[in-house]
Amino acid sequence: xxxxxxxxxxxxxxxxxxxxxxxxxxxxxxxxxxxxxxxxxxxxxxxxxxxxxxxxxxxxxxxxxxxxxxxxxxxxxxxxxxxxxxxxxxxxxxxxxxxxxxxxxxxxxxxxxxxxxxxxxxxxxxxxxxxxxxxxxxxxxxxxxxxxxxxxxxxxxxxxxxxxxxxxxxxxxxxxxxxxxx
Amino acid sequence: xxxxxxxxxxxxxxxxxxxxxxxxxxxxxxxxxxxxxxxxxxxxxxxxxxxxxxxxxxxxxxxxxxxxxxxxxxxxxxxxxxxxxxxxxxxxxxxxxxxxxxxxxxxxxxxxxxxxxxxxxxxxxxxxxxxxxxxxxxxxxxxxxxxxxxxxxxxxxxxxxxxxxxxxxxxxxxxxxxxxxxxxxxxxxxxxxxxxxxxxxxxxxxxxxxxxxxxxxxxxxxxxxxxxxxxxxxxxxxxxxxxxxxxxxxxxxxxxxxxxxxxxxxxxxxxxxxxxxxxxxxxxxxxxxxxxxxxxxxxxxxxxxxxxxxxxxxxxxxxxxxxxxxxxxxxxxxxxxxxxxxxxxxxxxxxxxxxxxxxxxxxxxxxxxxxxxxxxxxxxxxxxxxxxxxxxxxxxxxxxxxxxxxxxxxxxxxxxxxxxxxxxxxxxxxxxxxxxxxxxxxxxxxxxxxxxxxxxxxxxxxxxxxxxxxxxxxxxxxxxxxxxxxxxxxxxxxxxxxxxxxxxxxxx
Numbered sequence: 001x002x003x004x005x006x007x008x009x010x011x012x013x014x015x016x017x018x019x020x021x022x023x024x025x026x027x028x029x030x031x032x033x034x035x036x037x038x039x040x041x042x043x044x045x046x047x048x049x050x051x052x053x054x055x056x057x058x059x060x061x062x063x064x065x066x067x068x069x070x071x072x073x074x075x076x077x078x079x080x081x082x083x084x085x086x087x088x089x090x091x092x093x094x095x096x097x098x099x100x101x102x103x104x105x106x107x108x109x110x111x112x113x114x115x116x117x118x119x120x121x122x123x124x125x126x127x128x129x130x131x132x133x134x135x136x137x138x139x140x141x142x143x144x145x146x147x148x149x150x151x152x153x154x155x156x157x158x159x160x161x162x163x164x165x166x167x168x169x170x171x172x173x174x175x176x177x178x179x180x181x182x
Numbered sequence: 183x184x185x186x187x188x189x190x191x192x193x194x195x196x197x198x199x200x201x202x203x204x205x206x207x208x209x210x211x212x213x214x215x216x217x218x219x220x221x222x223x224x225x226x227x228x229x230x231x232x233x234x235x236x237x238x239x240x241x242x243x244x245x246x247x248x249x250x251x252x253x254x255x256x257x258x259x260x261x262x263x264x265x266x267x268x269x270x271x272x273x274x275x276x277x278x279x280x281x282x283x284x285x286x287x288x289x290x291x292x293x294x295x296x297x298x299x300x301x302x303x304x305x306x307x308x309x310x311x312x313x314x315x316x317x318x319x320x321x322x323x324x325x326x327x328x329x330x331x332x333x334x335x336x337x338x339x340x341x342x343x344x345x346x347x348x349x350x351x352x353x354x355x356x357x358x359x360x361x362x363x364x365x366x367x368x369x370x371x372x373x374x375x376x377x378x379x380x381x382x383x384x385x386x387x388x389x390x391x392x393x394x395x396x397x398x399x400x401x402x403x404x405x406x407x408x409x410x411x412x413x414x415x416x417x418x419x420x421x422x423x424x425x426x427x428x429x430x431x432x433x434x435x436x437x438x439x440x441x442x443x444x445x446x447x448x449x450x451x452x453x454x455x456x457x458x459x460x461x462x463x464x465x466x467x468x469x470x471x472x473x474x475x476x477x478x479x480x481x482x483x484x485x486x487x488x489x490x491x492x493x494x495x496x497x498x499x500x501x502x503x504x505x506x507x508x509x510x511x512x513x514x515x516x517x518x519x520x521x522x523x524x525x526x527x528x529x530x531x532x533x534x535x536x537x538x539x540x541x542x543x544x545x546x547x548x549x550x551x552x553x554x555x556x557x558x559x560x561x562x563x564x565x566x567x568x569x570x571x572x573x574x575x576x577x578x579x580x581x582x583x584x585x586x587x588x589x590x591x592x593x594x595x596x597x598x599x600x601x602x603x604x605x606x607x608x609x610x611x612x613x614x615x616x617x618x619x620x621x622x623x624x625x626x627x628x629x630x631x632x633x634x635x636x637x638x639x640x641x642x643x644x645x646x647x648x649x650x651x652x653x654x655x656x657x658x659x660x661x662x663x664x665x666x667x668x669x670x671x672x673x674x675x676x677x678x679x680x681x682x683x684x685x686x687x688x689x690x
Binding site: 063 | 539546547581595
């Protein structure tokens with residue numbers, strides 16, 4: 001690996017690569033992709049996450065498939081997979097959502113990862129709607145203050161409101177960020 | 183013409199604590215770190231092969247009957263002040279080279295106090311009268327004087343001391359380890375190169391040495407020749423570990439009001455450590471309780487640091503876990519410091535610190551996700567088995583240098599959303615299949631969990647796999663990719679041993 005490649009890789013590993021690619025603009029932010037399972041959200045989310053040097057995949061419903069992620073270019077060694085356990089009452093319902101919210105806050109504040117995907121696609125929509133807006137504001141504020149972490153929220157219905165920078169309504173055709181840029 | 187007098191008090195911690203001529207092995211042990219370490223020994227213990235730096239357990243194996251005493255920094259400081267006061271009578275240009283060396287510039291003092299050799303003799307006599315054993319070295323340069331004191335050479339009278347120093351063993355350079363370069367480490371390297379004497383080190387070509395060892399190598403070469411350019415960088419002596427004490431009137435109810443005082447003390451200490459290039463290797467907090475005795479806590483971080491917030495967090499945790507049983511009337515805080523480790527973890531930061539932070543984050547995540555074994559919080563690693571979904575969870579340790587965009591494949595590749603555990607399905611076939619394992623699910627009505635029944639339009643497969651047939655957990659299954667009439671795609675599994683259908687996951 002040449003010195004230039006090492007430098008670029010090192011900058012990426014520290015989470016500075018994304019902001020460099022954006023010519024100095026902040027790389028942080030909350031995105032929300034809403035839709036029903038089957039809308040290829042998972043595939044696009046995997047491709048989006050694979051662009052990060054260190055990735056966290058919050059998986060409350062335990063739906064992540066490592067083999068698919070590897071096929072889509074994700075380096076599994078760079079991935080922190082947080083698996084929920086739907087069999088446990090503490091990780092279900094609103095108490096479970098509260099725990100996951102705290103987990104996401106902790107991840108954002110640590111700055112240990114560059115991209116976070118929170119996969120709530122299979123979580124009941126009624127419970128997702130009951131999350132107070134202040135929780136999303138708190139996440140967004142943490143992302144902005146850290147400045148090095150991006151987060152993608154996969155939900156069955158739009159819940160983050162104005163806190164999310166990019167949204168996709170359910171049922172609409174989804175284009176990945178890469179495809180839109182092209 | 184000897185101009186410099188070097189004074190060395192060997193095993194100063196032992197002389198400060200015990201001294202005298204004990205007939206049995208005596209050790210001075212430091213208990214501030216994670217494990218007790220020998221810091222000084224008497225000649226009897228040295229004869230048994232015990233040296234400073236050994237752990238107490240190792241030393242005890244060599245000298246089971248040895249007497250161990252705890253290090254007394256206050257006594258060491260008193261001894262140093264006594265030595266400084268003694269040497270002050272001979273020259274006003276006296277540099278302390280902590281922890282146990284002093285250097286005197288005797289230029290111009292001969293007319294007042296007599297020849298340099300006579301002064302050295304008087305220094306030794308005065309020290310002996312106080313019960314201090316020391317060695318003196320006289321030489322025209324500072325480096326040569328320090329080396330001569332360490333090796334016990336007679337006074338060097340030549341203007342160029344290189345010839346007198348040449349026969350000394352290369353380990354003598356370790357005497358200058360306190361002069362800004364880790365000479366002890368370089369001594370080992372020189373020995374591996376086959377250099378046995380200072381003369382051999384002095385004869386090394388400077389350019390080649392600089393290319394290999396940098397400035398440290400050049401310093402060692404100069405010292406081996408008795409040249410002392412850049413030698414004297416006397417660091418301030420480490421501050422004595424005096425306790426920071428405070429009495430509370432009225433007594434503090436609970437431990438929370440104690441935190442501001444602790445924070446203030448730690449911040450002040452951290453600023454002093456920063457100025458003196460020290461780091462905290464140990465911390466002890468003692469609280470005097472109103473009528474309930476004392477409360478003690480000792481903390482030794484695995485890596486010395488000077489971050490007051492981390493230290494405060496440790497004390498806060500200790501107080502929260504074992505809160506004092508009565509109001510606090512007084513507090514005392516001891517700190518043990520040492521020189522921080524000089525290591526650059528990498529081009530972009532300290533990897534050791536980052537790893538520590540990562541471990542702390544993972545521990546907090548495991549608590550949040552109710553996962554004490556770490557089986558649901560880590561990095562997945564695919565196993566090289568016939569089962570396509572076989573993986574294990576390993577601790578998350580990302581690469582320092584990752585290239586994420588190196589090989590992102592193009593094209594449409596569906597992602598599977600796995601179902602764990604796989605729910606059982608019911609398939610209603612339009613006609614009874616002749617052999618269940620050979621039946622394609624195409625055309626069957628599939629009863630998916632929590633969904634309306636859907637008819638399978640197309641099916642691809644089967645992909646047959648089996649394994650572990652030599653154990654009780656043998657498995658054999660057919661996998662099918664199916665497309666439903668509603669447009670969704672899933673992966674189904676037919677367990678050939680149970681003869682049942684399961685949903686492996688849905689494609690998204």
